Amino acid sequence: xxxxxxxxxxxxxxxxxxxxxxxxxxxxxxxxxxxxSELFSMGYLxxxxxxxxxxxxxxxxxxxxxxxxxxxxxxxxxxxxLFLNCGLICINSFISPTNKIREMAKDVIGRDSFxxxxxxxxxxxxxKRDVKGLYKxxxxxxxxxxxxxxxxxxxxxxxxxxxNTGELSVxxxxxxxxxxxxxxxxx
Amino acid sequence: xxxxxxxxxxxxxxxxxxxxxxxxxxxxxxxxxxxxSELFSMGYLxxxxxxxxxxxxxxxxxxxxxxxxxxxxxxxxxxxxLFLNCGLICINSFISPTNKIREMAKDVIGRDSFxxxxxxxxxxxxxKRDVKGLYKxxxxxxxxxxxxxxxxxxxxxxxxxxxNTGELSVxxxxxxxxxxxxxxxxx
Numbered sequence: 001x002x003x004x005x006x007x008x009x010x011x012x013x014x015x016x017x018x019x020x021x022x023x024x025x026x027x028x029x030x031x032x033x034x035x036x037s038e039l040f041s042m043g044y045l046x047x048x049x050x051x052x053x054x055x056x057x058x059x060x061x062x063x064x065x066x067x068x069x070x071x072x073x074x075x076x077x078x079x080x081x082l083f084l085n086c087g088l089i090c091i092n093s094f095i096s097p098t099n100k101i102r103e104m105a106k107d108v109i110g111r112d113s114f115x116x117x118x119x120x121x122x123x124x125x126x127x128k129r130d131v132k133g134l135y136k137x138x139x140x141x142x143x144x145x146x147x148x149x150x151x152x153x154x155x156x157x158x159x160x161x162x163x164n165t166g167e168l169s170v171x172x173x174x175x176x177x178x179x180x181x182x183x184x185x186x187x
Numbered sequence: 188x189x190x191x192x193x194x195x196x197x198x199x200x201x202x203x204x205x206x207x208x209x210x211x212x213x214x215x216x217x218x219x220x221x222x223x224s225e226l227f228s229m230g231y232l233x234x235x236x237x238x239x240x241x242x243x244x245x246x247x248x249x250x251x252x253x254x255x256x257x258x259x260x261x262x263x264x265x266x267x268x269l270f271l272n273c274g275l276i277c278i279n280s281f282i283s284p285t286n287k288i289r290e291m292a293k294d295v296i297g298r299d300s301f302x303x304x305x306x307x308x309x310x311x312x313x314x315k316r317d318v319k320g321l322y323k324x325x326x327x328x329x330x331x332x333x334x335x336x337x338x339x340x341x342x343x344x345x346x347x348x349x350x351n352t353g354e355l356s357v358x359x360x361x362x363x364x365x366x367x368x369x370x371x372x373x374x
Contacts, residue, residue, distance in 0.1 A: 001220055001235075002227045006285075010232060033188055040189045045197060047273045048188075057295075058265035071248075078245035081265055088236045088273065108244075 007087030013044050014166050014185045017080045017090040018177075021102060021156060022119035023148045024134055025126030027165035027173070028093040031119065034174045035091055035181075044185060046089035057110060065107060073101050077108035077170055085114055089185060097153045115184060118159035123148045127168040194274030200231050201372045204267045204296050205364075208343060209288060209306035209337045211321055212313030214352035214360070215280040218306065221361045222278055222368075231372060233276035236263055251332060262370040264295035267281050271300055276372060284340045301372060304364060305346035310335045312353040 008015055009099050018035065020028045029050060054076055055062075062068040073096055080090045083129050106114045126148065127135040138146035145151040161180050163173045195202055205222065207215045219235050226233050241263055242249075249255040260283055267277045284291050293301045313335065314322040325333035332338040348367050350360045 002223050002233075006227070007232065010227070036189050040193070042195070045194065045273070046189075047269065049269070053269065053272075057268065058262050075245050075262075079269065081244065082234065082266065083273075084242065085240075085271075086232070086270075086275065125204070 004085045004087060006086075008187060011045055011087045011088065012187050013089065015084045015087050015089060015180075016113050016115055016184050017084060017092060018046075018107065018115050018117055018181065019096070020091070020093045020117045020119060021096045021159075022121060023123060023126045023153055024095060024146075025129040025131065026119040026121040027170075030170055031117075031163070031165065031173055031177070032091045032093040034170055035177060038174055038178060039089065039181075039185075041075075044089060046091050047083055048091045048093065049079065050093040070101060072106070073105055074108065075103040078096050080105075080109050084109065095147050095153070099146045099152065099154050099157070102156065113172070115161065115181065116156055116159045117161045117163065118156045120162050120164045121166040164175055191272045191274060192321075194272075195374060196299040198232055200274065200276065201301055201374050202271045202274050202276060203273060203300050203368075203371050204279060205302050205304055205368065206283070206289070206292065206296075206304060207278070207280045207304045208283045208346075209308060210310060210313045210340055211282060212316040212318065213306040213308040214357075216283075216305055216319045217357055218304075218352070218360055218364070219278045219280040221357055222364060225361055225365060226276065226368075226372075231276060233278050234264065234270055235278045235280065236278040257288060257291070259291055261295065263294065263302075264292040267292075267296050271296065282334050282340070283310050284334045284338065286341050286344070289343065302348065302368065303343055303346045304348045305343045307349050307351045333361070 020032060032048050035050055039046050040153050059075055062072050080092060083090045130136060134143060137143045138149040147153050161177055163176055165173055207217060207219060216237060223233050237308045246259050246262060249259050263279060267279060270277045317323060321330060325336040330345055334340050348364055350363055352360055
């Protein structure tokens with residue numbers, strides 16, 4: 001078998017999972033895409049996992065009940081582990097609102113490979129952006145159990161990286177993340 | 188976003204899925220591991236997906252009913268698609284006994300990226316090997332719906348590669364596969 005460490009050497013990187021958490025509209029997707037580009041331009045290979053490619057594919061048979069949300073995150077964590085074992089960097093962008101659900105993901109992935117990035121934008125800013133009109137729908141009662149409105153978001157207690165995307169520009173956010181990430185992925 | 192084709196260029200390979208199908212004991216795992224090593228020694232990056240890493244991880248909440256077997260293969264196909272989109276080669280090793288289930292995998296993955304490898308070993312040879320003692324258990328009625336014993340295996344109609352692992356050595360099998368694979372992954 002070609003081991004994880006052989007693949008990491010081949011790719012000249014250490015495999016980690018960058019796990020971004022926070023409300024809809026906090027800038028997770030923007031940051032994920034910019035981090036992937038920045039890493040790629042430096043010669044690192046990463047894969048974004050997010051609602052777009054998970055909910056439309058492997059997790060399209062899951063809804064938004066508490067049970068299904070947990071199964072959603074469990075599968076994502078297991079997929080991340082497969083990518084890790086192939087020497088790759090995963091950039092995961094999911095609301096993942098509770099400590100319990102993030103701890104479960106950490107357990108599956110392995111704590112040493114898990115970099116938690118908390119996008120600390122206030123809900124007012126997230127709601128103001130409302131790119132997909134989801135807050136409006138949630139306020140109108142058309143979406144139930146919407147995180148930040150009628151479903152809680154638990155602040156991470158010890159994130160590895162905290163970014164206030166309400167104050168920092170995208171470039172500043174990427175730079176702040178990269179300072180920490182680069183130390184972890186340099187082989 | 189960093190596109191699939193940029194990642195393929197970076198890795199200097201075309202992403203494909205090598206899908207190996209046939210009975211337990213037909214040599215799928217051996218061939219998969221040898222193909223991964225051979226590809227890696229030539230500078231190609233691949234990931235094996237098989238019962239070991241699927242059933243113990245993402246698919247550990249699935250059993251062996253017809254419904255669960257289909258969901259098992261569906262998830263594997265969706266995961267393969269994620270690896271493909273990251274420019275990687277997937278080497279999948281699953282009994283995948285019916286045309287229906289293999290067609291479903293092809294549909295999810297995309298026909299152009301799917302290379303079907305049929306390990307055409309007679310059941311007598313598979314059963315004689317019986318590394319895990321599964322045939323013995325199936326003959327004794329301790330395992331139900333065991334493919335080849337009391338559950339059918341449908342011969343693939345148009346496999347891209349057919350290997351009689353009962354006649355060819357591992358080295359010969361790898362060589363025969365590589366002649367076809369190399370044309371498809373050369374960037």
